[in-house]
Amino acid sequence: MKLATSRLLREWVILTLLLSGLLVAAVRSGWLERADFWLYDTSVTWSGRAAPADILILAIDEESLGRQGRWPWSRQVLADAVERLTQAGAGPLLLDVIFSEPQSDDPAADARLATALARHGRVVLPVYMPDAGTTVAKPLPGLAAVARLGHAQALVDRDGVSRRYLSAEVAGGTAYPHVAQVLLELSGQLPAANASTSAVLVPFVGPSGHFMRRPLSALLDGHIPAEELKGRIILIGATATGLGDNLVTPLAGSSGAMPGIEFVANALDGLRSGLSPRPVEARPRLALSVALLLAVMVLLLLTTPQVALWATVLACLGAALAALGGLKWWGWWWPPAAPIAVMALAYPLWSWRRLEASLSAMTRETGRMAAMAKAGALPINEADAGSLFDPVEKRIDAITRAVDQIASALAIDGSLPEARQHREDMMRHLAHDLRSPLLSLRSLAANLSGDRRAENIAMLNRIDECARRALDLSEQFLLMGRAEALDPARFGEVDLVQILHQSADDLFDDARGTGSRIERRCALDYAPVRGDTRLLHRTLLNLGWNALRHGPRGGTVTLSLEESVAGYTLTVHDEGTGFESESLAHLSQRYAQSATSNPGHGLGLALARQVAEKHEATLSAEHPLEGGFNMVFRLARQTASGSL
Numbered sequence: 001m002k003l004a005t006s007r008l009l010r011e012w013v014i015l016t017l018l019l020s021g022l023l024v025a026a027v028r029s030g031w032l033e034r035a036d037f038w039l040y041d042t043s044v045t046w047s048g049r050a051a052p053a054d055i056l057i058l059a060i061d062e063e064s065l066g067r068q069g070r071w072p073w074s075r076q077v078l079a080d081a082v083e084r085l086t087q088a089g090a091g092p093l094l095l096d097v098i099f100s101e102p103q104s105d106d107p108a109a110d111a112r113l114a115t116a117l118a119r120h121g122r123v124v125l126p127v128y129m130p131d132a133g134t135t136v137a138k139p140l141p142g143l144a145a146v147a148r149l150g151h152a153q154a155l156v157d158r159d160g161v162s163r164r165y166l167s168a169e170v171a172g173g174t175a176y177p178h179v180a181q182v183l184l185e186l187s188g189q190l191p192a193a194n195a196s197t198s199a200v201l202v203p204f205v206g207p208s209g210h211f212m213r214r215p216l217s218a219l220l221d222g223h224i225p226a227e228e229l230k231g232r233i234i235l236i237g238a239t240a241t242g243l244g245d246n247l248v249t250p251l252a253g254s255s256g257a258m259p260g261i262e263f264v265a266n267a268l269d270g271l272r273s274g275l276s277p278r279p280v281e282a283r284p285r286l287a288l289s290v291a292l293l294l295a296v297m298v299l300l301l302l303t304t305p306q307v308a309l310w311a312t313v314l315a316c317l318g319a320a321l322a323a324l325g326g327l328k329w330w331g332w333w334w335p336p337a338a339p340i341a342v343m344a345l346a347y348p349l350w351s352w353r354r355l356e357a358s359l360s361a362m363t364r365e366t367g368r369m370a371a372m373a374k375a376g377a378l379p380i381n382e383a384d385a386g387s388l389f390d391p392v393e394k395r396i397d398a399i400t401r402a403v404d405q406i407a408s409a410l411a412i413d414g415s416l417p418e419a420r421q422h423r424e425d426m427m428r429h430l431a432h433d434l435r436s437p438l439l440s441l442r443s444l445a446a447n448l449s450g451d452r453r454a455e456n457i458a459m460l461n462r463i464d465e466c467a468r469r470a471l472d473l474s475e476q477f478l479l480m481g482r483a484e485a486l487d488p489a490r491f492g493e494v495d496l497v498q499i500l501h502q503s504a505d506d507l508f509d510d511a512r513g514t515g516s517r518i519e520r521r522c523a524l525d526y527a528p529v530r531g532d533t534r535l536l537h538r539t540l541l542n543l544g545w546n547a548l549r550h551g552p553r554g555g556t557v558t559l560s561l562e563e564s565v566a567g568y569t570l571t572v573h574d575e576g577t578g579f580e581s582e583s584l585a586h587l588s589q590r591y592a593q594s595a596t597s598n599p600g601h602g603l604g605l606a607l608a609r610q611v612a613e614k615h616e617a618t619l620s621a622e623h624p625l626e627g628g629f630n631m632v633f634r635l636a637r638q639t640a641s642g643s644l
Helices: 002-029 033-046 062-068 075-088 107-120 179-186 216-220 260-273 282-302 305-330 337-374 391-410 416-450 457-484 496-513 533-550 581-587 604-614
Strands: 055-060 093-095 123-127 148-151 164-166 168-171 174-177 199-201 212-215 233-238 492-495 517-522 528-531 556-563 567-574 617-622 629-636
Touching: 002 282, 002 337, 033 305, 033 337, 055 062, 055 216, 055 260, 062 216, 075 093, 075 107, 075 216, 075 233, 107 123, 123 179, 148 174, 148 179, 174 179, 179 260, 199 260, 212 216, 233 260, 282 305, 282 337, 305 337, 492 496, 492 533, 496 517, 496 533, 496 556, 496 567, 528 533, 533 556, 533 567, 533 604, 533 629, 604 617, 604 629
Parallel strands: 055 212, 055 233, 093 123, 093 233, 123 148, 517 556
Antiparallel strands: 164 199, 168 174, 492 528, 556 567, 567 629, 617 629
8 A cells, every 4th residue: 555655656756746847948938929919919809998089090091092192102291190180289199100201202201200290399209120129210310310219010920910019129229118118218108218128018008099090191281180199199190901011800790800009009008007917027927837836746645536627617717717816807918828738737647647557457366356366365256347448447346346246245234243143043054954965865865776676757757856955045045145246336227028028938837837827907008117127026926936835736836917107016916815914024034934744944035125125115014805825915106117
């Protein structure tokens, strides 16, 4: 036992270490990043909210292109838009247009745009990094001198979806914060941006088109009142399909691609509202993941497989809910896919080791029992496993059969002293009752050896009777053990009609020997119950033999089967006087005998009573009004037939 426990703990430690290593690798490598993204996207889809009223997108859309002409427009046009915003008292402005080259057809346009930007005083211009930080396209020096610079690039994850941005992009030794951070700084709603390059998740307000949006041409045409512009954060950018500034977001399924300028609006609102999730740092994330795994492994070690299964399921669900809850209520994001996957893997792996250990133990124990049985130390016999093909089921079946055989041999009825006393009584009566017929057989055989005339038929009949009695006695003992060890949970479906007819057929020869007749009465074609066919058949035979033995010679014994609402009734009727119903309790005790001239061995009624108890039936002695004597065996439908 100590050796088995030590091996179990050793295997648990090894498995825990292997799974911990797998978890660390999964967390650091991002193998299950897509599953984490799916969970985040689901949360974003469910957590939509109203767009802020102080953020206005002035879109370079199809309508504006139709009124102002194809893109690119003259910077004189953009200067007009900036001047109108300044006059209306608009707040910080993002002009999401790349001005890396001068306007060749109108050199004065760049200067006018620079003047308009300077007059406004709170303008942000984007830088463009086509080579991921190796090069940078900056606005013209004249424009860069009068504006704040920032990057407006979104990160594209492995699944092609944009849901993050870098708080700062570094190029040429210079860190450029995201334009959303610069806008909030200019509005006085956020301290000066730092040079952190960490990735920031965007808590999307809603699908594309959720933010307040007006065509830029409406501003240029004077169709937007000044009060609609005053104090608002203005974002000018392209939304027209042909300009190519569109991103796939977690909400793309409901509205299509989102323009880059609206991605900036979502990032801006997330930063300002404090809803931008803060990813858990690498070390705390790893520590939390490993702690969850260790908790599950301890439960697997200390609890039953069923409890361990539910604990594993609840741990996986709890990890997913914790990630969603942290995202919604506390503003932090802990990717749970890796710990969930490893915890889900822990249960089948540990269950497999448990099953292997259990199979090894059962194989070892069945081998020990087989060896002890061969040596005579255990009263069990090797039996065929039948159609069983599963190794575990075979071992379980072997152990179950061995226990049943031991219980039957010992006649276990709940108390060891009583079991011992019963075994002693059984052996004493068996020795006494078997000895007499066997001695008679020897004496009769000796007489026949000297005289082989055919006239000795009567003596041969006596030999046959003694042999039959000895065989019957041994059969009764075996059936008593079978009845006492019977498990009602293993009952199968049997047909009482078939049992009745078979019993009547088996009683025919015995009846003819006494000059009696056997009759059967049954109007049923099928009477299904759950029970043991062999024991029910032997019970009916015992009742029939008692009727033939104690009824008048030459009389009629009738076996009948009737159906009622309560169940089925088996009746054995003879034309004798029988005995009083009060005597049934005594006569159905083991080894009890009647005071007739033809006593039995005292096991027939005892077996019948035992079978009745196992089938939750009743056995009664009755004297019908028309005369004679009945032994009645009643099986209640709800108990004997189960679901039938």
